[in-house]
Amino acid sequence: MAVQTGLGEPRGPWFISPELDPDGRGWWDAPERDPGGRRPGRLLAVLAVVAVSAVSGALAGGVVASRDGAGGPAAASAAPVPAELVTAAERTVPGVVSVLAGGASSGSATGSGFAVDDQQHLITNDHILAKGGGGPVTVELPDGRRFAAEVVGREPRSDLAVLKVPASAGLTPLPLAKPGATRVGEPVLAVGSPLGLAGTVTAGIVSALDREVRLGNNRHTAVQTDASINPGNSGGPLVNARGEVVGVNTAIATIDGNGSIGIGFAIPIDQVQQTADTIIGKGG
Numbered sequence: 001m002a003v004q005t006g007l008g009e010p011r012g013p014w015f016i017s018p019e020l021d022p023d024g025r026g027w028w029d030a031p032e033r034d035p036g037g038r039r040p041g042r043l044l045a046v047l048a049v050v051a052v053s054a055v056s057g058a059l060a061g062g063v064v065a066s067r068d069g070a071g072g073p074a075a076a077s078a079a080p081v082p083a084e085l086v087t088a089a090e091r092t093v094p095g096v097v098s099v100l101a102g103g104a105s106s107g108s109a110t111g112s113g114f115a116v117d118d119q120q121h122l123i124t125n126d127h128i129l130a131k132g133g134g135g136p137v138t139v140e141l142p143d144g145r146r147f148a149a150e151v152v153g154r155e156p157r158s159d160l161a162v163l164k165v166p167a168s169a170g171l172t173p174l175p176l177a178k179p180g181a182t183r184v185g186e187p188v189l190a191v192g193s194p195l196g197l198a199g200t201v202t203a204g205i206v207s208a209l210d211r212e213v214r215l216g217n218n219r220h221t222a223v224q225t226d227a228s229i230n231p232g233n234s235g236g237p238l239v240n241a242r243g244e245v246v247g248v249n250t251a252i253a254t255i256d257g258n259g260s261i262g263i264g265f266a267i268p269i270d271q272v273q274q275t276a277d278t279i280i281g282k283g284g
Contacts, residue, residue: 084241088189089201091243095172096236098140098193099124099149099163101132108132112192112236113139113163114245115171116276122163122171123276124235125250126154129161139165142199153279157218158271159250162279174237177244179270182223184209190227190249190264192236202228204262206246213265215251222265223247229264238266248272 095115099122102108109131113124122139129137129151137149149163165171183206190202204227211224225238229252238247247266255261 082187082241085187085189085203088239088241088243089191092174092189092191092237092239093199093201094142095174096142096191096199097122097171098196098198099128099235100138100140101129102135103132108135110193110196110232111234112232112249114191114235114237115173116176117173120165120167120169120171121152121276121280122149122165123248123272124161124163125248126156126159126161127250128235129154130156137163139163139169140198141169141171145169152283155275155279158267158275159215159218159220160248160267160272160275160279162276162283174239175242175244176273177240177242177246177269179268179273182206182209182240182246182269187241188225188227188246189239190225190229190233190236190266191239192233192249194228194230194232196232200233204228207263209268211265213251220265221268221271222250223268225264225266226262227264228262233264245269245272 092114097113097115099111099113100108101110109128111125111128113122115121116123137151138146139149140146147165147169149165152162152164154161186206188204188206190204192200194200194202204225206223207226208224211222213220213222223238223246227238229249233249233252236249237245238249240246246269248269249264249266251265253261253263253265
C-alpha cells in the first residue's frame with residue numbers, strides 16, 4: 001500500500017476499491033511474472049488511497065485576478081460562482097462547527113460537524129472520536145465560542161456519530177435533502193474545517209451516486225464528488241444549491257497522500273438520517 005505523505009497525518013481509515021483482490025492488490029499494482037514464473041515485485045502503478053477528511057472551507061470559484069508586471073488591468077481567469085451557491089453557502093456556514101476530540105494524553109483528532117435539529121444535536125464522523133481515543137469532545141462554533149459536547153451515540157459501521165451541545169449554542173439546523181433526490185451533475189458545496197481552517201466552503205458537482213467503496217473493514221455506498229475535500233473536512237456536510245444536506249463528507253482519494261485529487265466521498269443523506277434518528281432515539 002502506498003505510504004501517505006504531505007498535508008499532515010490523514011484522519012480516518014484507508015479507502016480501498018472493492019475491486020481489489022482479497023490481499024489488497026489491484027490490477028495496477030499486480031506484480032509481473034517473467035516467463036519462468038518469478039515475481040520481480042515491480043509496482044506497476046500507484047495505489048490510490050483515501051484519507052478521511054474533516055470539514056471547513058473557503059468558497060471555490062469566483063473571479064481570480066492577476067496583474068502583469070507593469071501593474072496593468074486585472075484579468076478574470078475563472079467564471080463567477082452561481083448566485084444560488086453563494087446563497088447556499090451563506091445559509092450553511094452558520095450551522096457547521098469544528099470538532100476536536102481527545103487531548104494530549106489520549107491522542108487527538110479534528111474534524112467537522114453540523115446541526116440537524118433545534119435541540120442542538122450535531123452529526124459528525126465516528127472516526128474522529130475513535131482517533132480521539134474516547135477523550136473529551138469540544139465543539140467550536142462559527143463565532144468562535146467553544147462548548148464541551150456530549151456524545152449521544154456512535155455507529156462505527158456507518159462512520160457516524162451524534163453529539164449534543166447546550167441550548168445556549170443556538171446553532172441553526174441544516175435542512176436535509178429528500179432521499180433519492182440527488183442527481184449526478186448537480187452542483188454541491190463541501191463545508192467544514194479542512195486543515196483547521198474553519199468555515200471553509202469548496203464547490204464542485206456530484207460525480208457519481210451509489211459508488212461502492214470500502215472504508216476500514218466496512219463497505220459503503222457513497223456519493224462521489226469533485227468538490228475539494230481535505231483532512232479536517234470529515235463529518236461536515238455536502239450540500240446542494242438549495243442548501244440541503246445530501247451527504248456527510250467522510251473520505252478523499254489521494255495518490256501517495258498528496259491531498260485532494262478531485263475524488264471525494266460522502267455518506268448518503270438517507271443513511272445519515274436513518275442512523276442519526278436511531279442514535280438520538282436511544283440516547284435522547
